[in-house]
Amino acid sequence: MGSDSFREKLSDITPRDILAKIKKNLLLIVTIAGVLIGVILGFIIREFNPSDTTVRLISYPGELFMRLLKLLILPLVISSLISGAASLNAKLGGKIAIRTVIYFLVTSLMNASIGAFLAISINPGMDAVDVVSDEGGRTADILDSFMDLGRNIFPDNLFRATLQQDQTKYNMVNSTLSNGTVILKQVPYLGLRSGTNTLGIITFSLVFGAILGNLGKRAKMVVEFFTIVDEIILQIVKLVMWLTPVGVGSVICGRIVGMGDLSLIVQQLAYFIVAVVSGVFIYQLIILQIIYFLFTRKNPFKFYFGLAQAWMTAFATASTSAALPVSMRCMKELGVDERINRFVLPIGATVNMDGTALFVTIASIFMAQLYKIPLGFGDYVTVIVTSTAVSVAAASVPSAALVLMLMVLGAIDVPTASVNLLFTIDWFVDRFRTTNNLLGDCYTAAIVEHLSKQELEEMDKHQLEEGNIDENAGEELKASTTCSTLVERSNENLRA
Secondary structure (H helix, E strand, C coil), rough: CHHHHHHHHEEEEEEEEEEEEHHHHHHHHHHHHHHHHHHHHHHHHHCCCCCCHHHHHHHHHHHHHHHHHHHHHHHHHHHHHHHHHCCCHHHHHHHHHHHHHHHHHHHHHHHHHHHHHHHHHHCCCCCCCCCCCCCCCCCCCHHHHHHHHHHCCCCHHHHHHHHHHEEEEEEEEEEEECCCCCCEEEEEEEEEEEECHHHHHHCCCCHHHHHHHHHHHHHHHHHHHHHHHHHHHHHHHHHHHHHHHHHHHHHHHHHHHCCCHHHHHHHHHHHHHHHHHHHHHHHHHHHHHHHHHHHCCCCCHHHHCHHHHHHHHHHHHCHHHHHHHHHHHHHHCCEEEECHHHHHHHHHHHHHHHHHHHHHHHHHHHHHCCCCCCCCCHHHHHHHHHHHHHHHHCCCCCCHHHHHHHHHHCCCCCCCCCCCHHHHCCCCCCCHHHHHHHHHHHHHHHHHHHHHHHHHHHHHHHHHHHHHHHHHHHHHHHHHHHHHHHHHHHHHHHHH
């Protein structure tokens, strides 16, 4: 019976239906083709030992594609957050913010716990080849990180925040002890590093949008301006997306051609890569789908595959922020309320780092295993909690997790000299953990929208009532104007 109905469905499919499906998913199909061609060409070109110039030329189209995406980040974040915050009243905006933050923290803690479980089960540091570097790496301190986080949330110059971020740095200075001995001492100072201070921009945009929404009719033109800017940016994104096959293929091909000895990398870090990638897909294909189904009672995989374009962009660029324009477009096509998308996604791209929490936890335990340092239950709890905390302070840029890992290693007193070992494969695992970050943001928006349906409906009803009041007031004004005109004309006739 079931096979007969299946055959009937197949027989009902016409060539026109197939062409319509292909046309609808054409961008996704050519993007997948671009990824596959990039991988195949990368491994073929590697065999010819290309020069550095050849590698640069191969990577050049991908570089231009990433620059285009990054160009759209700032105007998209500002316009979407201002229009999104302005469209939500203060009470609803507060509820959505609380739900979003709680969900972000719980899922990051969940990822860190998955990472700890996999690191203990797989034990990736057992057979790893220890390559100790003489370089100690960058000085990292968890207190400095959170103090910098606060400074970046509240920038002292909005225009500088579009170009630079505050960062605690250290100078080595001579210091004389009481016995006359001169030693070198690290002295902290507040410096700057290049890169958009997205947190500061988000804070300003949220406050600006919330106050704009409370001004009511007087601010209507300004709200419409930012809404239109947001729509214009998304239209530009649609055009840029047709460059995805070439851009993504170029990035992946260039990376494969330019990486070092594959056999050595596999020998040293095979189990580590397996642990990270397994954790990513366990979370994406099992945990996320269960959470989505429990909250929404809808088919989670339909939602998951609807985000394929954004997933591939995040994988290619290794940056949630760079993929933000694409994820905004995908979420719009999946029917998630735009007010929630504009509010949740830009914030999530900066502070929600599920994949980073997973990676930092596995990498920290891996380093302890590498140095044969036994960890107790308290140490594992410290790693999980600290990894969750520092992931919030992570900048949404490639390879930020390696710097965060230094803070976690400091918390459990594990040497950091061999951290450079992970640089050889970070470009690869970074792409997988970035897809976790992106999907976490998108699923958060969908679940928060479901939890906020009642408030959104009330707000729609309130806006509809306001519109009716405005319409009635306009009709009354028109009627009174007409009446006064008729009275004036009758008076003129009487005078005549």
